[in-house]
Amino acid sequence: MLRYGVCRLLKINTYQGKTNWLACENKLESMKKTKYYEIMVFNGNHEACRQFRLPKALVKTVIGTSSFVCIGAVFLLTLFIRNGLAIEKLQEAQTKNSTLIAEIENYREAAIEFENKLQLFEAKSSELAQLVGAEDSGQQNVGLGGPEVSSDMDASPELFNNELNSYMRSDLSMLNRKAELVEQRLSSVEETYKTKRDMLDAIPSLLPANGWFASGFRHRKDPFTGKRTFHKGLDISCDHGTPVYAPASGVVTGRGRNGGFGKMLVINHGNGIVTKYAHLSKFNVSKGQRVKKGDLVAYVGSTGRSTGPHLHYEVHKNKKAVNPMKYIIKDIRPL
Structure with a gap:
């Protein structure tokens, strides 16, 4: 049926319903050797009313250009989507970094306040140790330190988290050590007080009047x-x-x-x-x-x-x- 249709398009004569297949094949072969594509438009009576001839090179060029344009469009669309996702991730990372910076500032303030209280407890424990006659090993300088945490919005969350974790581990370790020293001193004061309670009650450590x-x-x-x-x-x-x-x-x-x-x-x-x-x-x-x-x-x-x-x-x-x-x-x- 396909060859029959092609032969009809090519106006190959038929005899008693039979197609001259050899003539059809020859016609197709001759079309392959030409440099043009022939396009015929038929009317309702299957008779050609219009005929167009397009150079094969032009058709191939149009098809190639169209394919290149489609591929380029797909590539640009993919690149645009990826850039959009990257920008979204960057904005998300910047938001997280802003939150982390606020958190570390809150932590820094809390750590400094805690250290100040420890210093106050240390001073009080030193006074008590002197009062009760307990051994005082002296003030231990265990201060806060650690690296400066970057506030760069473009810094990666992993780098920021690593700096934050390093900073917190360092400070918490020092604060913990200082708290242990204060605890040890207070324990020593308590033990000494228990053994010297009567004597301590006789020491005028109270201010006698408010004024x-x-x-x-x-x-x-x-x-x-x-x-x-x-x-x-x-x-x-x-x-x-x-x-x-x-x-x-x-x-x-x-x-x-x-x-x-x-x-x-x-x-x-x-x-x-x-x-x-x-x-x-x-x-x-x-x-x-x-x-x-x-x-x-x-x-x-x-x-x-x-x-x-x-x-x-x-x-x-x-x-x-x-x-x-x-x-x-x-x-x-x-x-």
Whole structure:
């Protein structure tokens, strides 16, 4: 049927319904040798009404060019899609990096705050160790460090994460070491305290009254004579009637007026330590009474040689006045 149709197109004569196949084959072979393609358009009666001739070279060129254009279009489309995906991934990576940068800044601030608290605990533990007589190995310099983490938005997430992990491992290791040192020191203080509890209760480590320091343990100008004299205690300025607490356990050995000191209270804490409280308004304990650390013993006044309400507080060690701040633990005040 195919050959029959081709032969009809080529106008090969048929005889009694039979096609002259040899003539058809010859016609096809002759068309192959030509440099043109013939295109015929038939009408409804299967008769050719139009005929076109196209050079084979032109047809091949058109087909080749069309194929190249299609392949190029597919390539460019693929490249465009890949670039779009790459840009999307880059934007996603930049977003992640921004989040990671914010996280590491939060971590850095938290780590610095934690280290500052550790330093405070270390200082307090050192004071406690000195107070209870525990061995103090000294301050260990375990500071924060680590590499500078890049904030480049184009940096790869893997590189950024590696820097972040390295930084965190380094700092966490140092903070952990510092916390262990503070823990060891506090454990040593605790063990020493348990063995020296009674003795520690007799150390005047408590500030006897709430107020502010008006004068310290030093030379000063006498408020009455104007002469330079040595002040043997602390002047704690506060309101009239402010409670005065025992800074350590002991026995009341003196209670009454004492010249320029006005109403004065004396407590013996043992081990050669005696504390004195002057310019009081009234007493809350009796002579010979045993008091515990933190007990209310008197009230602030302005009796004796005084310019206004305040507590004059002295500490004596083996009958010699010493600086009360040597025993007072900072930030520990009466309830």
